[in-house]
Amino acid sequence: MPATLEVVCENDGCELDMFEMHYTYDMPDDVGVADFQCPYCTETESLREVEL
Numbered sequence: 617m618p619a620t621l622e623v624v625c626e627n628d629g630c631e632l633d634m635f636e637m638h639y640t641y642d643m644p645d646d647v648g649v650a651d652f653q654c655p656y657c658t659e660t661e662s663l664r665e666v667e668l
Contacts, residue, residue, distance in 0.1 A: 619643065625654040627662035634666065 621637045649665040
């Protein structure tokens with residue numbers, strides 16, 4: 617099963633709570649939350665991976 621990454625945006629001005637990204641098998645192993653930006657507020661520093 618391809619990897620998933622659950623992410624929360626901690627920007628106080630952002631209305632987005634949490635989102636989940638589903639990778640394909642072709643995604644490099646070293647890709648992490650730092651490689652993305654929030655799709656709502658476009659911040660990058662406010663993203664945090666949700667640890668289950």
